[in-house]
Amino acid sequence: MFLLRKEFRQIRRDKFMVRAIIGVPLLQMLILVPAVTFEMKHIDLAVTDYDRSPASRELVSRLTGSSFFRVCATPENYNQADDLLLAGDADMVLIIPDDCSKGLAGAVNPPRLQVMVDAVNATTAQLGWSYFASIVRDYNRDVIMSTGAAPSSIPGISVSPRFWYNPTLNYKYYMLPGILVILITAIGLMMCGLNLVREKEIGTSEQINVTPVKKWELITSKVIPFFIIGLLDLSLGLTIGWIVFNIPFEGSLLLFFACSAIFLVAVLGLALFLSTLASTMQQFLYVAFFFVMIFILMSGIFTPTESMPLWAQQFNWVNPVAYLMRINRMVMLKGSGFNDIARDMGMLAVLAFTFITIAIIAYRKRA
Amino acid sequence: MEREKVIEVKDLVKKFGSFVANDHLTFDVYKGEIFGFLGANGAGKTTAIRILCGLSRPTSGKVLVAGFDANHPEEIKKRIGYMSQRFSLYNDLTVKDNIELYGGIYGMTMKEIRPRTERLLAKLSFNQYGDTLIGSLPPGIKQKLAFAVAVFHDPEIVFLDEPTSGVDPITRRQFWEMIYETASRGITVFVTTHYMDEAEYCDRVTIMNEGMIVALDTPSALREKYNASSIEELFLKIARQKTETA
The missing domain is CATH 3.40.1710.10 (abc type-2 transporter like domain)
Structure with missing residues (x-):
């Protein structure tokens, strides 16, 4: 697979990219996890x-x-x-x-x-x-x-709360799974899409389009590297959470990575689709940023989705970030098993399939 | 003797909305010839070449390239090479990486690619550049490499879209030597240009104006027919005729 080798070579040669792949998750975890908290003090x-x-x-x-x-x-x-x-x-x-x-x-x-x-x-x-x-x-x-x-x-009902799954109400525990989702959303949507549009801008995609290369070869060569980078960065983020913040991991790592992998396919599919619509990086960034923002803010990372208006909750049916946000928190903090998250995981798989199919249909080997 | 046709175009029309970019083009290209497409910017040369390469579909008309019509662009693509007016090798890959990539895409194995790459670099005396990033090479060398890559897999036809625009005269000269060498290997060369002197180097020349073919013949026959001393003069004569009748 010559195209795949080319993608990896390009990423490896790009020193800035290599640093960003390692640096971004590090900084994101170290800054956002302790900073974004609802805890009120002083x-x-x-x-x-x-x-x-x-x-x-x-x-x-x-x-x-x-x-x-x-x-x-x-x-x-x-x-x-x-x-x-x-x-x-x-x-x-x-x-x-x-x-x-x-x-x-x-x-x-x-x-x-x-x-x-x-x-x-x-x-x-x-x-x-x-x-x-x-x-x-x-x-x-x-x-x-x-x-x-x-x-x-003075009779009264005495309530003594026990906060399960996060007994000390530590907001870091609550935020970390969410920050991990943001991390891989950014990689999947931004990096992959920009890479494709960049080739369009510099004209190399036209050169590739005039070769007999198959559409699926082209698409997999673009998807696989960012899929791998996404999972790598996820592991990196998780390791930081474990070492620096001592986040408990109650559930199955395998399940966690399986769901994240399905999620990555969904956002990569979306990135591919958006890149077929945009002809410049500027256009792509603007649209992709919009999607990233909407997806993340509506996903329930800060505010529970249950308290959102009904239409917003319905929107979350097609919001891959909302599913993974829920799955990650359940698996990491509650130790939920496959049966508990099967529905969310299934929906995520449906979305992944749909997005990638749309992308494959929309991708044209023509200019 | 009937010569073998590698490209057959009949009544090719391409419209973008109401704008007619190619207006009933009809021509044949024979195996092994250097076929020139001459015209001012916006005459429809690039539109035509993109259709022949399978990057774009004709609005109507018949197009046969290497035996396949324009509805089977993937079959056509297997048999051609293409070099666009924009430089399109990967600047962030080395010379060898680029050759390997395109060789591989056209179905060559590493076993075939390696010795061939060595031979190619030796022939161009580019040995020292093998592991250099393309982006750090001067434009003339890049341009020659782009052409070498376009014919690396021995296509039946190679399409060159203004390959020498923005290149110095010496490199242009060397570039045309490479074109002759390619044609001598039996590869048909289809080249567009807006340099009039380059038209003299072609076996046959098509002159395009406003989406239509206004003349097609060998350079010498064209000069005779229009009583011009050079293609440049001829081109100006035709352009003048056009504006007078318009």
């Missing part, structure tokens, strides 16, 4: 305490006692606190009214705290608020208990 809290009582100090110390909050300022009054929020110096503002301790003692109406949250970033705001609320709830319960009311008089 929320800047501004506290205006009109009460200045032991009770109010106790509340504040409970907040700062958790690793989630730190008091960044203690403005004198409401207006100053408001300015801090506006300037972005504080993420949250807590106003403790002057009748707080009296209220707690039962003298007047129950105390009412005021909280203002900077909700420019909705995720931060929501998380910050829920941390806050749960700390205040605990505080409340303790106060009620300390006043001597019998615990039984």
Whole structure:
């Protein structure tokens, strides 16, 4: 297979390419996995305490006692606190009214705290608020208990959560399988497609088209190298996850690689198809980038697909990234076996077959 | 004596939308001859050569190349060599890599390719370039290599689309020596050019203008017929006639 040998020679001779093949997964894993996290720490809290009582100090110390909050300022009054929020110096503002301790003692109406949250970033705001609320709830319960009311008089359902499959709610565990998917999506879609369009641009594809070479030979010679690079980079990324981040791998490696291989065929098929439509690298990049972005953002890497609108969930029927995202997380974190992911794997195979078929039909040995 | 025809074209028409690039072309090319296609840029030379090579399909008309019609482009492709006006060897591969690649694509084995490569490089006195990346070679050498690669697998016909555009006069001269040598091996050479002097080197010349064939004969017969001292003068005469009648 002379064409295949040529592809490998070209990749091997391209020093930049060789470095990129090794460097990109390294950097991507080392930067993205620890950086992309939903965990909130050190929320800047501004506290205006009109009460200045032991009770109010106790509340504040409970907040700062958790690793989630730190008091960044203690403005004198409401207006100053408001300015801090506006300037972005504080993420949250807590106003403790002057009748707080009296209220707690039962003298007047129950105390009412005021909280203002900077909700420019909705995720931060929501998380910050829920941390806050749960700390205040605990505080409340303790106060009620300390006043001597019998615990039984305030019946409530006690929930003690156990976070299965990721017991410490480590976001790295959640993100890593997803980052691996992004890695091989980029290789499959961008590198392979650009390679083909580049040959069109410099005119070598015309020279190849005038030879009696078979269409399937051409296509396999373009697909196989990037298929192999994709799997290599996947192993590299996985090794980094294992060594650097200590990610557990519960499931079957074989299953994991089998699914990734099917996925690669799907994205390579798509890359081939897009490359038949584009005649310049610029055109290809623009369209391919669009697909990569849509596929990844809709795949459920950041936000669960279940909470997306129905049409978005339906789109994910043809989104190979969404399938692999789910499969990888299940296999890596849950140790899911073949039976658990058979449906997703099957759909991925259908997509792979469809994309590659479309690509073969669309590919013309003509200019 | 009836000479063997390797290309037969009858009433070939190629339209792009309403634009007629090739307007009822009819000509035959005989085995072993150097057949020139002469015309200004945009006269339809490249369109015609691409159809003959199976890269493009005719809108209508009959095209037979090496015994196969244009509906079987893959059969045609096995029997021809092609060199386009754009340089199209792989710059990021060595000279030997490129030869090996194209030899292999045309079904040659490594056993056949290796000794042949050595002989070819020796003949061109390019021995020292065997393991050099094509991209680092000067344009003249690249161009000669592209031609050598196009005929490496001994095709029946080789199509050269403006092979000498942008090449210095000495290289052009050497290039034509290579063309003669190829024709002497029995390979038919179909060459397009817009250099009038090159037309003199051909066995027969076709002059194209605005998608039509306006003249076809040997250079000397054409000169006589139009009473011109050179093909260049002849070409200008024809072009003038055209504009007068238009």
